[in-house]
Amino acid sequence: MKWNTLAAAFGLVAPSSALLRFGCSQLTVQRLDPLVNPGSNPSPHLHQIIGGNSFNVSMDHANHDLVAKSTCTSCQFTEDFSNYWTAVIYFKARNGTYKRVPQRPQQGMENTNGGMVVYYMSDALFDTAQKSKVTAFKPGFRMLIGDVNYRTREQARDFRQLTYICMQNEGTREPETLDFPTKPCPAGIMANHRFPTCWDGVNLDSPNHRDHVAYPETGTFESGGKCPATHPVRIPQILLETVWDTKKFNDKALWPSDGSQPFVWSSGDKTGFSTHADYLFGWKDDSLQKAMDAHTYVSTPSLKTQTIAQQNKCTVPDMVREDIDSWLTALPGGVMVN
Numbered sequence: 134m135k136w137n138t139l140a141a142a143f144g145l146v147a148p149s150s151a152l153l154r155f156g157c158s159q160l161t162v163q164r165l166d167p168l169v170n171p172g173s174n175p176s177p178h179l180h181q182i183i184g185g186n187s188f189n190v191s192m193d194h195a196n197h198d199l200v201a202k203s204t205c206t207s208c209q210f211t212e213d214f215s216n217y218w219t220a221v222i223y224f225k226a227r228n229g230t231y232k233r234v235p236q237r238p239q240q241g242m243e244n245t246n247g248g249m250v251v252y253y254m255s256d257a258l259f260d261t262a263q264k265s266k267v268t269a270f271k272p273g274f275r276m277l278i279g280d281v282n283y284r285t286r287e288q289a290r291d292f293r294q295l296t297y298i299c300m301q302n303e304g305t306r307e308p309e310t311l312d313f314p315t316k317p318c319p320a321g322i323m324a325n326h327r328f329p330t331c332w333d334g335v336n337l338d339s340p341n342h343r344d345h346v347a348y349p350e351t352g353t354f355e356s357g358g359k360c361p362a363t364h365p366v367r368i369p370q371i372l373l374e375t376v377w378d379t380k381k382f383n384d385k386a387l388w389p390s391d392g393s394q395p396f397v398w399s400s401g402d403k404t405g406f407s408t409h410a411d412y413l414f415g416w417k418d419d420s421l422q423k424a425m426d427a428h429t430y431v432s433t434p435s436l437k438t439q440t441i442a443q444q445n446k447c448t449v450p451d452m453v454r455e456d457i458d459s460w461l462t463a464l465p466g467g468v469m470v471n
């Protein structure tokens with residue numbers, strides 16, 4: 134099945150919970166990063182974060198139980214207190230100032246305040262059987278995908294499946310590119326973050342937050358590729374879809390006169406190759422394992438849900454207190470674009 138058909142299958146019709154597909158409202162947007170820069174308020178660059186409201190400056194995996202410390206989640210599934218985050222896209226105006234690009238909900242999730250759509254899958258997205266066995270993450274598990282310092286296509290190839298889609302309409306799912314779209318995208322820019330699917334089975338984290346997970350040794354997750362002996366445990370594939378609502382910035386007259394595209398990540402990257410995402414596991418008890426073991430598609434009856442209005446109510450206080458929304462003379466944190 135093609136991506137477009139899939140989009141029609143559950144993007145454009147009333148989505149129930151697919152293979153595990155669910156919307157999450159914005160929990161907060163601030164310059165914090167408890168995975169890479171724990172204890173730093175502020176962290177170097179701005180992030181947009183979804184999930185449980187235990188999100189904080191420090192979330193040490195030994196002492197910070199996301200489930201116990203959260204009282205709500207911005208996600209549709211109420212047993213998911215995980216946190217997921219990415220950098221933030223800014224538009225750079227001709228006069229050199231920066232404006233934060235808003236995020237928009239996908240069709241069928243109208244009225245969601247920004248946020249992302251999250252997937253967990255046992256097999257390729259197009260495989261409606263979802264029969265393969267996956268082992269759910271353990272409490273304290275966390276990981277990072279992507280590299281904030283990358284600026285070239287060759288570097289970006291280290292990570293499969295961190296891509297952009299220039300949305301012509303709500304159903305556009307191809308082509309996917311490794312760098313920012315070069316033309317205005319009428320329905321926005323979708324950023325896709327797919328995490329690795331093999332785990333070493335031992336470490337909840339690693340010094341670079343990446344080495345305890347890996348891609349299949351041969352083939353891909355989609356082709357049923359086997360995990361390497363060093364990382365033998367097959368974990369669910371997490372996919373995050375973020376739709377950056379570029380509508381206000383699509384007038385070519387606002388774009389740079391040299392023909393380049395005007396969007397930059399809050400980490401100072403105008404290529405798009407530094408795209409990255411962070412994950413802190415925080416599902417209650419064995420709710421995620423049970424849901425994955427049910428091998429359902431488009432319906433996950435074992436999981437409890439809440440309304441979008443309830444999701445939108447779950448936020449965390451602004452702990453950094455800086456202006457992120459004016460026409461800024463510099464990116465938050467004074468990050469240089471290079």
Ligand SMILES: *[C@@H]1O[C@H](CO)[C@@H](O)[C@H](O)[C@H]1NC(C)=O
Pocket residue numbers: 186187188189190449450
């Ligand atoms: C964040 O951590 C601080 C220090 O431990 C604590 O006082 C505060 O209540 C926490 N904030 C939230 C929203 O949990």
Ligand SMILES: *[C@@H]1O[C@H](CO)[C@@H](O)[C@H](O)[C@H]1NC(C)=O
Pocket residue numbers: 226227228229230460
């Ligand atoms: C810079 O350009 C933006 C977009 O055109 C505009 O809204 C803003 O007011 C301008 N700022 C200054 C200081 O001229």
